[in-house]
Each structure stands twice: as C-alpha cells, then as structure tokens.
Amino acid sequence: MNATSFHYIYYMADVVRNKQVIFKDYINGFPKTSDMVVTSDATIHLQLPVNDDTGLILTKNLYFSCDPYMRSRMSRMTERSYINSFTPGSPIIGYGVARVLDSSHPDFKKGELIWGLINWEEYSFIKDTSSLMKIEHTNVPLSYYTGILGMPGMTAYVGFYNICSPKKGETVFVSAASGAVGQLVGQFAKLYGCYVVGSAGSKEKVDLLKNKFGFDEAFNYKEEPDLNVALKRYFPNGIDIYFENVGGKTLDEVLRNMRPHGRIAVCGMISQYNLDQSEGTHNLFMLVSKCIRMEGFMVFEHYHLYPKFLEMILPLIHEGKITYVEDTVEGFENAPAALIGLYNGLNVGKQVVAIARE
C-alpha cells in the first residue's frame, strides 16, 4: 500500500452521516414543522483539509437555541428584514453550543467549547467565526450559553440596564415574561429594587413568574378580557418601564398606562411576526403627552459588553440569586417542532434543543 492509498482509507474512515434540519422555502404567515425537513442524506468528512490554513473550524454541535427572531429569516428578504433570510435547501442557522473537533483558526483550539451562530446539523465546518465566543466557564449547564449566558442573557442585560434607564423603586412591566429574555429582565429589575409584573400565556408560566422568578405579580393575558383593566389592577399608579417583547394590542394598552417620562425598550414584537400586515398601534400620541422614550435595540451591537456581563451574572448564578428555566427537547428530530412551538407559546422558559450530550 503506497502513501496515497493509505491516505484514502484514513479519509474514508472519517466520513459520517451528518443529520441536518433543512429550511425548505420562504414562508408567509405562521411557520409549520413541515417548512423544515430533517434529513440524514448529507455526509461529512470529520477532519480539516490537509494543511488547511484558512482559519476553519470543525465542530460537533451540542445544543441549538430556538429564538423568536428566527421567524424573520424564514421570510423572503424585504426592506423590513434586519437579518438575511435562510437559504432554501440549506440548514436552519441559529445560536448554539458546540465542541471544536479541529481547527486551523488561531483563536480556537481542538477541544474547546464555543457558542455562536451554527448550522442546524450534527457537525459543521465554520469559516465565518465572527459570531463565535469561547466558553471559558463550564461549572454551569452548557445549554446556558444558548440562554442566560448567551444572546438572550445579553439582550436582557443591555435592554434593561442600558435602554430602560431604570431607577430604584420604579414599576416595570415585562411581556412574554417567562421567555428566555423576559425571565431575566424581571429578575434584573427585582435585584435593582423595582416593582415587577409580568404577563405570560398559561397558568404554568404565571406560576413560574411568581414562585420561581420572584416577580411581584404576574397574569395570564389570555384570561384578561380587557388588558387595560388588568394593567390598571397591577399598576394603579402607572408603568415606568415597559420591556416590549410582543407588540400589537399589548403595546397600545401599555401606552395608556405608562407614567410620564416612561421608557419602553423594544426588544421584539413576537405577536406580529407571523402577520402579513402588522396590527396598527393607535396610542402613539401618548409618547408626546407623557414624554415617553421608546427605543429599539439589537443585542449584537453590544457584544463588547459580554465580559462585563459575565462578571456580573456568573456570581449571581453561583450564589443562587438568579435562576434560569429552560425547556429542553432531546434529539434532532424534535428541533423543528421546538422552533415552531415558540410562535404558539408552547415553550415554558428558554427553548433549547439538546442534540448531543457529551
């Protein structure tokens, strides 16, 4: 056997099936699991090209994150898009946690753990490493890097501390409050000395808010025939800070109940993502009459604060002063349903898909 044929055999031995979740085509309206397909058709060579010096890394993917913003990547690009669409016929892309199997990139070594944007597949070659962060603290569940220690955690941190400009004693309302971001915003606000009320869509979620996350009050918006009445019940003197995750009618009723000089951090508007035409917001004049500041933000512009964030959040986790609830489904096959569940409020806490446990 000469050198060439030896190499060939070695090479073939590392070719494995690579399961993927493929995005079928652009959609309108509510997404369905059938908009994706789980396939084992692809194979992957589990080694870098010989003498590769292109800064490539090969990963084994461990956790996928399901996040509301992903809906916008399922639509054809329009002027309303703020992130590229998925490519029909290619894997879904999302935040995730992965183990580096091999690397020709100077910043990432074999064996290290990373979080960042990865394809929904078992193994990946990653060329664009710009979204990747090295995981240096492993005395927490690794899946936390899809949530409290990842993009949603940073979103809650930046949104609450930088955009809401909170003051001790202020009143805070959080919608979608048991979700990946909302549960943290509420806990940050409580630690800051605010009065915090959250809304969510089931009794189970409301119980979590009150009994696990320590919100002062919480309610099931689906059981409130008049949201204005509900808000007046919990905020008889009005709302100083609204952390906006849902949009639509909720925003209109919140505007009616804001206090002068209130602040609205606009993180997302999940109630609108699947509508062809968004519901109109009618009470915007209240921005004038109450001198309200309403401000949108995107977390990726603030990732330079990540080390500072970790410095704050890790001790809080270890001291049990902050808690995090995940809704974890196991296995590749369940990834599409997990993502779709988000838009129907089926997740209780941060929606994670565990692909491989080490």
Place this chain on the structure above:
Amino acid sequence: MNATSFHYIYYMADVVRNKQVIFKDYINGFPKTSDMVVTSDATIHLQLPVNDDTGLILTKNLYFSCDPYMRSRMSRMTERSYINSFTPGSPIIGYGVARVLDSSHPDFKKGELIWGLINWEEYSFIKDTSSLMKIEHTNVPLSYYTGILGMPGMTAYVGFYNICSPKKGETVFVSAASGAVGQLVGQFAKLYGCYVVGSAGSKEKVDLLKNKFGFDEAFNYKEEPDLNVALKRYFPNGIDIYFENVGGKTLDEVLRNMRPHGRIAVCGMISQYNLDQSEGTHNLFMLVSKCIRMEGFMVFEHYHLYPKFLEMILPLIHEGKITYVEDTVEGFENAPAALIGLYNGLNVGKQVVAIARE
C-alpha cells in the same frame, strides 16, 4: 356729591365692553368656527380692586397665538388628554402677548409686556401668572413672542437640540415644515450643518421652505401619490432625524426610510387630532431592526432653558441668519377662523391674530 357717589362715578367710567371668543361646547371630529362665538356681551372694570394685594394683573391683550395643541382642549377630557379642556361658556385660552395695565403682583409692573397663557378677550384679569414671561427685548415684532420667541420657538429649540441629538452632516426630515415650529427646526438643522428636507401642503409653502428658509429640498405631500417614493427620492441613503409634527401615514413611511440609529422627536401629530380613532402605525418593528429612538416631549418642561434660548436666537434674528414667517389675521372677529384654519392647513407660517396694535 359725597365720597361714595364720586367713587361710583369714577368706577363706572372705567367699565368697558370686553369682547371675548367663547368656547361653546366639547366637540368631536374637525372643529368649526361655529364651535366658538365672538361676543361683546361682557364688560370689564379696567382697574384692580381697591387695595388689592392678591397678586393680580390686568392686561390689554395684543396678539393671540393659534397652535395645533389647542384642538385637544376642545374635546372632553379623557385619559388621552394631556391638558385641561376649555370650559364650555368660557373664553378660549391660548398663548398670547399682552400689555400690563395694572398689577398688584410684585413681578409685573404697569406698562410692562408679557407673553404666556391668556384668555381670548380684549382685557383680562390674570390671577395665575405661572405661565407668564416678561418681554424684555422689544426690538423685534411683538408678535414674535407667540412664535419664534415664544412657545413654538422653544419647542423647536428643545426638540431639535435636546431630543434629536443631531450630528453635523446628518439628514433631517421635517413634516408640517412651514408651520410655527417646523420652519425653525429646518433652519436650526441647516445652521447645524445638516441636510434638511421639509414637507408641506401647498406650492406656496414649499416655495417658502426652499426660498425663504433655506431647506435643501421640500415637497408638497398632497402631490405625492406614494410618500415612500418621495422620501426615497430626497433621502436615497435614508433619514437620520425625523421631526414629527403630523403622525399617521407619514410616520409609517418615514419609519421605512429611517437609517440605523435614527431619532424621531415626536412633537405633535396634527393629522390625528380630529380623528375619533387614530390611524394605526404599522411599521413600529423598525424601531428594533434599525435601533431607532422615538421620543415625545412637552415644551413646558423645558422653560427653564428660555434665557439660554434667547441668548442664542436674538443674535440670529438680528444678524438675519434666521427668519420667521407669520400668517397674521387682524381683528377679534377673525380669531375663530384663524384657529380652525390650522387644522385645514390654511395658514402659511405661524398663525397669529392681531387684536390690538399699540
């Protein structure tokens, strides 16, 4: 003739007719001149009560200001109100300029000029002087204190410099741009080194914007079948700052054309004031996708800056670096029509009513 009857005669000699514009009753929808009535029924004793020490002032009213916000005072109070309604059967109240005829108030002397909130009548006793400012610079038209040197001037100043956070070279769009506030915002922005485009509702107004106020571009929104197309024509690279005076569909189209990190100063929404249900704003998610800050403000919270404002604006006026266009109607009888004209865009420049010229 004894002392009592002498006093009686003296007293009667100072009793004069006092024309008033009376607010008839709360309205819905567009206001009409018939919602007010001009009457000469009232009389007034043109002197303070003998030995008065209540801090009262007696004024002869010279100019009335017609301002968009006055519409909200014509509706019955609701949670959407941000200022008390007018009292049916009592005079309209608005900003104006007046001469002090007599005073028992330590801060105001006979003969001085003031601007502030006054009743729409020829003469007034003013007990609540909290809104009154003394006029100390009279080498400008007195009517300017209803506009460039009064509430609208302060509104443009605070709105542009404090709320818009302008940077040299940024692109600025102003709606209702030839109005009392808009014409100043545009000129402030030009002086600051911004590219400025204004919209207005007639050829005459557009000409003013381009030829008198020095806007870079201006257009008649009534002649634009698609406002989005118009905005893209004048802002091929998008809008950094929007000074919002109109609301409604304009806001939605502006949101589509805002640049990342744009700012929207919400000063007013005149297109919505006469609607029972405001039009919905559909593109608010763009606050997130473009990290836009949208902020309402009310000028009266910023009046402590008035001396600083005068320091800036008076030299600009005297050096001819800033100009101001008023639309002045003469005479009490024309006051209702002047106010109503605002909501139909009939005014060209700041709408003033000259009641008495000295």
